[in-house]
Amino acid sequence: QVQLQESGPGLVKPSETLSLTCSVSGGSMYSYYWNWIRQPAGRGLEWIGRIDTSGSTNYSPSLKSRVTMSMDTSKKQFSLNLNSMTAADTAVYYCARDISGRYYGWFDPWGQGILVTVSS
């Protein structure tokens, strides 16, 4: 079955840019939308945005000015860049596939998550 795995730095300095990659195995990337979601410790889930295999994106209004997502279907990977990081961006970052065939938010599966801490 499809599996997702996040990778990237666990520690980012304030004002720097976070770069994360999600690797997809066990299935095709086509016909799905691919998402990033984050969760600060002890708090709720926050949708960051999505990308499809053509590279079309849609971002959360609250993060839109700082987010860029990209797609590399040849490597079966998609990526998240979040600039101007602050302590408020410290969270577990998840990647997830949307199985709705559109972008209705039916996330399955999820990656295991990667903890990103913003600290100098």
Add this chain to the structure above:
Amino acid sequence: QSALTQPASVSGSPGQSITISCTGTSSDVGAYNHVSWYQQHPGKAPKLIIFDLSNRPSGVSNRFSASKSGNTASLTISGLQAEDEADYYCNSYTTSSTLVFGGGTKLTVL
């Protein structure tokens, strides 16, 4: 867009039923039936348990059901079991073609 409103916590005894509400606006929950629900155990990634308002993925117990009235969606868990103790999140598609989660509800099985 603001997070959907869920109660911070609910509790119930084994065998009982509980309901978790998820209140949004006419721009999200009230606009479409594209509401999903997730179960998250501590230290684990969320798991999809309801999609498109009331549909269960294969393998999810039929003790989980969901519905909507106006701008409020609801998740009901019947025949509570100890393994149901977890955090639950709703999620809705919005009229801006974005997605928004609820703040989450901690379910305690007494």
